[in-house]
Amino acid sequence: MPAANIIELRQLLAARFPGLRMKADALSAAKHAFWPTGLPQLDEPLRGGLARGALTEVTAEQHGSGSTLLLTALIHQALHENKFVGVIDGQDSLDVTQLGEDLSRLLWVRCRSAEEALKAADLLLRDGNLPLVLLDLVSNPAAQLRKIPATTWYRFQRLIEQTSTVCAIFTPRVMVAPAQARIALRSRFSLAALEREPGELLSELKVEIAEARHAGESGELESQFA
Amino acid sequence: MFAVIFIPNFSLQAVLRHEPESRARAVALVDPKLPKPILVQLTPAARACGVCEGLTPSQAMARCGELIIKPRSPAQEESATEILLQTAYAFSPGIEATAPGVCTIELKGLGFRFDDHALEPWAGKLAEVLAQFHLEAKVGLAATPELAWLAARAGNPVLALSISPEQETEEVVPAFPDENHGRTFESFPISALEPPSEILEILRRWGIQTIGELLALGKDNVAERLGPAVVELFNRVSPDSPRPLKLVAPAEEFAEQMEFENEVETVEPLLFALRRFVEQLSRRLELIYLVVAEFQLQLGLSSGLKYERVFKIPAPTGRIEILFRMLQTHLETVRTDSPIISLCLIAKPSQPESQQFGLFESTLRDPNQFAETLARLTALAGPDRAGTPESISGYKPDSFRMSVSGFRSHNEKTLLADGGTARHSARAAKSATNGTHGVTPPTIKGRSESDVGLRLRRFRPPLPSHIELRDGKPTLLRSHVFIGPITETRGPFYGSGNWWDVNKWAREEWDIETSDGSLFRIFRSSEGDFVEGVYD
Numbered sequence: 001m002p003a004a005n006i007i008e009l010r011q012l013l014a015a016r017f018p019g020l021r022m023k024a025d026a027l028s029a030a031k032h033a034f035w036p037t038g039l040p041q042l043d044e045p046l047r048g049g050l051a052r053g054a055l056t057e058v059t060a061e062q063h064g065s066g067s068t069l070l071l072t073a074l075i076h077q078a079l080h081e082n083k084f085v086g087v088i089d090g091q092d093s094l095d096v097t098q099l100g101e102d103l104s105r106l107l108w109v110r111c112r113s114a115e116e117a118l119k120a121a122d123l124l125l126r127d128g129n130l131p132l133v134l135l136d137l138v139s140n141p142a143a144q145l146r147k148i149p150a151t152t153w154y155r156f157q158r159l160i161e162q163t164s165t166v167c168a169i170f171t172p173r174v175m176v177a178p179a180q181a182r183i184a185l186r187s188r189f190s191l192a193a194l195e196r197e198p199g200e201l202l203s204e205l206k207v208e209i210a211e212a213r214h215a216g217e218s219g220e221l222e223s224q225f226a
Numbered sequence: 227m228f229a230v231i232f233i234p235n236f237s238l239q240a241v242l243r244h245e246p247e248s249r250a251r252a253v254a255l256v257d258p259k260l261p262k263p264i265l266v267q268l269t270p271a272a273r274a275c276g277v278c279e280g281l282t283p284s285q286a287m288a289r290c291g292e293l294i295i296k297p298r299s300p301a302q303e304e305s306a307t308e309i310l311l312q313t314a315y316a317f318s319p320g321i322e323a324t325a326p327g328v329c330t331i332e333l334k335g336l337g338f339r340f341d342d343h344a345l346e347p348w349a350g351k352l353a354e355v356l357a358q359f360h361l362e363a364k365v366g367l368a369a370t371p372e373l374a375w376l377a378a379r380a381g382n383p384v385l386a387l388s389i390s391p392e393q394e395t396e397e398v399v400p401a402f403p404d405e406n407h408g409r410t411f412e413s414f415p416i417s418a419l420e421p422p423s424e425i426l427e428i429l430r431r432w433g434i435q436t437i438g439e440l441l442a443l444g445k446d447n448v449a450e451r452l453g454p455a456v457v458e459l460f461n462r463v464s465p466d467s468p469r470p471l472k473l474v475a476p477a478e479e480f481a482e483q484m485e486f487e488n489e490v491e492t493v494e495p496l497l498f499a500l501r502r503f504v505e506q507l508s509r510r511l512e513l514i515y516l517v518v519a520e521f522q523l524q525l526g527l528s529s530g531l532k533y534e535r536v537f538k539i540p541a542p543t544g545r546i547e548i549l550f551r552m553l554q555t556h557l558e559t560v561r562t563d564s565p566i567i568s569l570c571l572i573a574k575p576s577q578p579e580s581q582q583f584g585l586f587e588s589t590l591r592d593p594n595q596f597a598e599t600l601a602r603l604t605a606l607a608g609p610d611r612a613g614t615p616e617s618i619s620g621y622k623p624d625s626f627r628m629s630v631s632g633f634r635s636h637n638e639k640t641l642l643a644d645g646g647t648a649r650h651s652a653r654a655a656k657s658a659t660n661g662t663h664g665v666t667p668p669t670i671k672g673r674s675e676s677d678v679g680l681r682l683r684r685f686r687p688p689l690p691s692h693i694e695l696r697d698g699k700p701t702l703l704r705s706h707v708f709i710g711p712i713t714e715t716r717g718p719f720y721g722s723g724n725w726w727d728v729n730k731w732a733r734e735e736w737d738i739e740t741s742d743g744s745l746f747r748i749f750r751s752s753e754g755d756f757v758e759g760v761y762d
Contacts, residue, residue, distance in 0.1 A: 062743075063683075063761075063762055064680075068682070068762040072681050092686045097624060098681060099615075103614055103615050103616070108612070109603055109612045138683070191738075197679055
């Protein structure tokens with residue numbers, strides 16, 4: 001029976017397909033729990049940590065801003081909690097020898113290009129088995145990153161929004177439009193930092209929550225500076 | 227009480243099992259091992275076209291242009307026999323492989339009685355299960371194996387023979403007193419006993435048409451006139467002394483195999499056949515409450531070589547979709563040097579997995595799905611580019627190896643870790659005895675990776691560069707990532723290793739800060755100057 005207007009059409013679709021989502025913010029806010037990173041400068045402004053079932057973008061616009069430090073900290077935190085971690089290394093740049101001994105819960109995908117990394121991320125997000133997926137595109141050339149269609153990120157968003165997966169995407173510039181939270185790394189370390197403990201450096205990591213869009217508050221932007 | 231499963235045209239049914247849609251067509255089977263290849267078995271459609279057994283293929287084709295001629299396949303007959311015995315074994319432990327396509331089952335101990343009306347539904351279920359494997363079977367039930375065999379041949383698909391009133395003993399209650407259920411063998415034609423042709427001819431001339439009429443003549447009287455051969459006929463229908471069965475246990479191997487008529491060059495026909503194999507194997511295991519733990523795939527190539535691959539199922543399952551996807555994902559990446567002529571899939575069964583996990587242990591939601599994803603990632607990135615990194619003991623920087631991510635449970639991991647510690651200790655003790663270094667020394671003299679606060683983002687391979695030195699310290703860097711003066715340095719850190727073989731290496735490392743504030747690790751070796759990575 002043809003729908004007379006849009007409301008009837010929506011009702012018809014809702015009746016036929018109970019799982020269908022009609023509005024972007026219709027997803028229950030309750031589904032968005034958070035995964036605490038163990039870093040107060042992230043967890044407090046992000047209301048408890050990185051959002052589950054949503055994309056989080058971490059931008060590191062310059063070398064030495066601590067993106068690898070943060071990436072390895074997240075891996076350590078997840079492994080410490082006996083979680084499985086998937087790291088998609090966009091340019092095969094992760095130094096695994098500094099990650100520690102027991103990496104049996106780490107899946108490391110060493111990609112050669114951003115395109116390959118996105119395909120790998122697509123597979124892992126569709127799989128839905130890993131609670132934490134980290135996509136590192138910081139080292140990829142700008143030419144490769146420019147070729148990524150914006151729709152890719154929306155597709156990723158749709159893939160994980162019904163799951164409890166935490167997905168953090170490390171990029172050299174802002175590019176993940178549907179990211180629920182955007183963390184900009186602003187640290188600048190000197191050579192002396194090499195002789196200090198990683199824990200000390202993490203506590204001094206300067207982050208800027210450039211934008212945080214929470215479920216149920218569509219359109220509302222929050223800015224906090226650490 | 228005995229049951230006989232009879233699969234008519236067994237060789238033909240075995241060949242058509244993987245293409246059940248052909249059973250409605252005119253198909254004939256040829257035995258290539260005969261001195262003169264002739265048709266040995268036919269489908270009803272072929273018979274309806276005027277084709278009969280004994281014709282040569284050319285004679286048969288002359289009668290029926292649409293006739294499909296298939297060669298007999300001992301391998302497929304073997305698979306069908308396995309299915310027959312395994313199915314029978316699922317219903318009763320006392321089974322006999324009587325003949326190709328014939329299996330006799332002893333019903334003693336199963337709790338059935340002669341007058342049990344549950345017998346026919348039981349036999350019907352047996353035929354239904356075999357029909358799932360695309361084998362049309364007839365089942366006969368009777369007091370002796372021979373009578374059950376007679377009943378099976380007359381069954382449609384099930385026939386339960388009762389005992390005639392004359393042959394009843396006081397203890398035996400007539401089987402199937404309801405006329406709708408039971409039937410006596412006396413009404414069967416005499417030819418059902420398959421007597422020698424000369425005896426059959428004599429009996430016909432006497433006007434003996436049925437078994438009942440033969441029995442009415444009396445065993446001694448007929449034997450006196452026709453000799454001892456006719457005694458055998460009387461013994462066959464005697465309900466008093468059933469012959470003992472030669473009990474067998476079916477093989478615990480679950481295999482499906484096929485030889486292609488035409489060489490296969492693309493993956494689609496292979497997947498089509500594989501899907502049917504997976505369905506059949508999964509059902510066979512389901513019948514005995516087992517699941518698939520491992521698949522062994524064998525592809526016979528026209529060059530004579532064989533491609534083999536073992537698929538371990540991370541979480542043993544009987545779900546066809548999961549099992550098939552695993553094979554499909556792999557086959558889509560397989561390239562063979564020559565076309566495929568045969569296919570064999572062997573399943574290793576196991577009990578369904580039941581495991582209790584630790585309170586704080588997280589596990590994979592769907593291990594089989596993850597295994598498939600891992601296979602896809604491996605196909606995408608390369609075999610050594612998706613997995614779990616493992617460190618290699620040694621001095622050389624960036625030494626690791628990739629292993630397949632199994633994401634074992636915590637208990638398993640603990641056991642392995644214990645073993646690893648023991649080996650580690652043994653090796654360390656041995657190294658100490660030999661006067662060498664331990665297995666986990668700092669990578670480079672004066673530097674320990676774990677002491678470095680900032681993490682290194684590596685360039686793989688290291689970037690060739692040019693480093694200018696002044697007073698032994700780097701002052702200028704020319705590379706793809708930076709060109710300019712070096713403002714601060716840390717080092718040098720010296721390292722070397724493998725001096726005893728061709729993989730020997732030696733390097734001088736520096737940590738540098740460039741004029742734009744970036745922190746790099748550079749090194750100099752006999753091969754030149756390189757930037758190893760950026761601290762980030």
